[in-house]
Amino acid sequence: xxxxxxxxxxxxxxxxxxxxxxxxxxxxxxxxxxxxxxxxxxxxxxxxxxxxxxxxxxxxxxxxxxxxxxxxxxxxxxxxxxxxxxxxxxxxxxxxxxxxxxxxxxxxxxxxxxxxxxxxxxxxxxxxxxxxxxxxxxxxxxxxxxxxxxxxxxxxxxxxxxxxxxxxxxxxxxxxxxxxxxxxxxxxxxxxxxxxxxxxxxxxxxxxxxxxxxxxxxxxxx
Numbered sequence: 001x002x003x004x005x006x007x008x009x010x011x012x013x014x015x016x017x018x019x020x021x022x023x024x025x026x027x028x029x030x031x032x033x034x035x036x037x038x039x040x041x042x043x044x045x046x047x048x049x050x051x052x053x054x055x056x057x058x059x060x061x062x063x064x065x066x067x068x069x070x071x072x073x074x075x076x077x078x079x080x081x082x083x084x085x086x087x088x089x090x091x092x093x094x095x096x097x098x099x100x101x102x103x104x105x106x107x108x109x110x111x112x113x114x115x116x117x118x119x120x121x122x123x124x125x126x127x128x129x130x131x132x133x134x135x136x137x138x139x140x141x142x143x144x145x146x147x148x149x150x151x152x153x154x155x156x157x158x159x160x161x162x163x164x165x166x167x168x169x170x171x172x173x174x175x176x177x178x179x180x181x182x183x184x185x186x187x188x189x190x191x192x193x194x195x196x197x198x199x200x201x202x203x204x205x206x207x208x209x210x211x212x213x214x215x216x217x218x219x220x221x222x
Contacts, residue, residue, distance in 0.1 A: 007059060009026050011059075012025045012029060013043040013044070013049060017043075019040075019041065032060060033060070034060055035057055035060055035061075038053075038056055038057065044056070077178075078189075078190050080190055082198045083198055083221070085188065086199075087190040088187045088188050088189060089177060089179055090178060090190045090191075090192055091174070091189050091190065091214075092175075092192045093145075093192070094172070095174075097145060098146075098193075099146040099147075099173075100146075100192070100193060101135070101145065101171070101172040101173065102145075103141050103143050103144075103171075103172075104119075104121065104132070104144055104163075104168055106119075106121065106140075106142075106163040106166045107124075108165075111161060111163055113137065113161060115137055117134045117160075117161050118131060119132050119134060119142070119144065119162075120160045120161070121164060121166045122165055123166055124167050125218075130146060131148050132147060146193050169217065170202075170205075170213060170215045171191060171212075171214045172211075172212070173211070174210045174212070180212075181204050181207065182204065182207065183205065184203065185204050186203050188201050198219065200218070201217070201218045201220075201221045202214035202216050
């Protein structure tokens, strides 16, 4: 018997009369979840038990608040599907963008890449082939939006450039669910567009409200 149930039982009349629908008060005490169920005991409204009734209402009310807070905390949890790891937050796209921004570095530097190109590549440490659209570039580094594996593109004949194996250098997006971290904090996060729904890790290098930039990306999260 839990401490709360014991407290409730100690405040009930203790007649074991069955008026509540249970054979004994201890069975009734274990089933009380709110004020309505509490009032199934007809004796609690008698003057002799008025003080007990007020205490019981406080206990039941607190229990409901605690349960609500616990449920809210569970709703905030971000869990990776493939690895079952708990992340600090999920990262979604910036406003009116299709996915988080990623900075990638192709290990083969010989490919000529322009803004607007669709790249096919595999991130270092990930078994999934990605397709991404280049939205910005600097020497050796390309900022992209993930546009899918092949089936997400909705067509089979489209032009792309094969960038081969790429290092993932950074993510940029907004915290959708979970705690907002501070700059320089090492975090575990789940990119919403990740096809494997795998938790990543990295270091927050800038934070403006819910908008973050995370660098030193690693898929080997323990």
